[in-house]
Amino acid sequence: MTQDVHQTRAIATAWFLAGLGAVPFVAMALGQAIMPGSANAHLGGDQAFLGYGAVILSFMGGVRWGAALAPSAAPTSAETMILSVAPSLAGWLALLIDRPWSLLLLLAGFGLQGAWDVASARSGALQAWFGKLRLVISTIVAGSILIVLVF
Template sequence: MTLIASEPIGDDREIPTLPLALGLAGLAPFIALALAVALQHRDLVGIDAGAALLFYGATILSFLGGVHWGLALRHPSATTRAGLYVVAMMPPLWAWAGLLVGGAAGLGLMAAGLAAHGILDGVRSGRFATPRWYPRLRILLAALSTIATAAAAVVMASQAAGN
């Protein structure tokens, strides 16, 4: 008996309320920290908003790699499983590179990683037994997190150039 269905059950085109609410809640740090950077309130209660945004982006990219690892565990094709395992390792390694670079350039790398992973999920995740709503949710969340992170990177770069 399998605990995870390999085929969608019923009508799974509408994004369920809980994943949508949790996904949108997960955008709050992206938006709040990007706004703090843009409004030049980089130091929030002793926390550097730009660095916090960078760390949060790395956390989310690592989480998204874990999603692909989970998809690999359930896929019936050994070749596809191998590819998913490799793809699952790219987001955390990319995030780590962004953390090493730091600053505006690190945020730029994080934004690129969020965008790339969103596009990948939007285009390819339907092939890996995800519900039909999943690509739409991922594109929405990736677009908003990418915009917030890229905007903060631009603001930080312009602030650094002005100093």
């Protein structure tokens, strides 16, 4: 296969997996909004939502760590590695503090991480398609967090 075919497959796979990763956010948020008692009983309520959010936020920091280690990484990769630890710490802290601060911290974490990823893609530090992906997924996750905050 050619390089273009591999790249196209990798991009499609990333979009597919990111979409699957957004499903629990949307399902738990809609469950909280539509059937809060049932969502708490069957979907784990706030604890499950916060736990999943912390894990995914940490994963997003890991994505940036991995990008900093790539052979083509810019000389500022040490700074990127340092900043890439912040999402893990924010996610962990969100698990330790009370609502609504826990949800607001996740919202800020996903917003800042998404903005950093989009800006990095626009500057050429990350691939352009990744910036688009992060914008879409960050919007879905932020919307889900806002729904949980309201309900």
